[in-house]
Amino acid sequence: MSEEKHDPKEKLLDAAESLFACKGFDEVSIRELAAAADVNVAAVNYHFQGKENLFHEVIIRRFVVQRDRSLEALEKVLGSTKEKPNVASVVRALVEENLKGTLSVPTSGSFMTLLAREMHSQHGHSSTAFFREMVMPVFQAYSTALLQVRPSLQQEQISWIMASIIGQIHHFVTRWHKKKFLPEDGDDFKIMVQVFPALGQPLEEYIQLVADHITAFSMAAIDSLYPEVVE
Template sequence: MPATQFSTKERILGAAEELFAQQGFSGTSLRQVTTRADVNIAAVNYHFGSKENLVNEVFRRRMDDMSTQRLSMLRSAREQHPGALEPVLAAFVEPALALAGDRNGGGAFIRVIARAYAEKNDGLRAFLSERYGHVQRDFARALGACLPGLSKEELYWRLDFLAGALTYAMADFGLIKRPHGVDEDTHRRRAASELIRFAAAGMRA
């Protein structure tokens, strides 16, 4: 793809991500996106075709890489530490927290995820389920192998709670803020470690 096309597409995605984070999906118009990105509406139609496709692409450009990292770490965890719970949890948690720490728009994307939880958008939910549902299922199977005493219903409840706690940690809404003098990477690793310990205890309960 020529550099000009790439930069135009990325500008549109960046503008959409910021506006979706601030105003939500229904509260953001394509006109606002084009104004923020300094492009015309034809550019949005050319690259995405519709607002729905633009919303999906905002998620895809971040979540494809995160999902690939999660599945790679999950394979390693199962090969190197068969039956061990914490490495499976680390494979789920650490790539997501790394995404949250991405200085190139990671914070805005986390707020977009929060919007997806808060707003009823059936098209987006269907897209996310179709594209990333296999990741959730792979982790459910791996966790089930570590916790054979749990029923499928119990397992999915706990995986849901883990996803909620992880989203909260990614958004940095909590009481624990990065201490003065501690760099972002160190703080994120501490957050991952504490969440994995917490999740492991909850999963085993």
């Protein structure tokens, strides 16, 4: 019944994705990876020429699907014939797709954190290529979409808006992730849920609540600060 992989390269990628996501790069040893993937320790270096490289490929593999889903969601909104796309629908797509993409994948709540490391790394790969191919396309696409649905917006205003929205998304993703790795009967857990009740909900509901809030909050700000100009 189980579709067990036999390709050690993929077994390693899977194990690495899960382990890196919940422990971070430095906290995972090659021996740990090899054990989890049920391969020899040398396999990492044989197939990926080093731990850093394996990490890099894990990141790429995930962000390619994330990027494509985000772009796809936007196209769906813009191409919709039955209802004219507006600012709210673009914002909603951005928010929802990012929340789902980073939270719904069971193994990896913390790819925001991993991404941060990848972009930050002085050592290792140039983050430029990654940034240009993974982050920028999405950013650009949504920026031009916003301009399209509200032409009165200026480029710099869009930068600010996007930053505020993305900042909120990251924050709510991080909150969930933080909660996720807490013991449910511990003090920390109780305090977090008490301070922020939405964390008590199941993931699906949490995503919807957060998406609703960010969209509403941001739309209210946008409409108030940069109202639509009626000709």
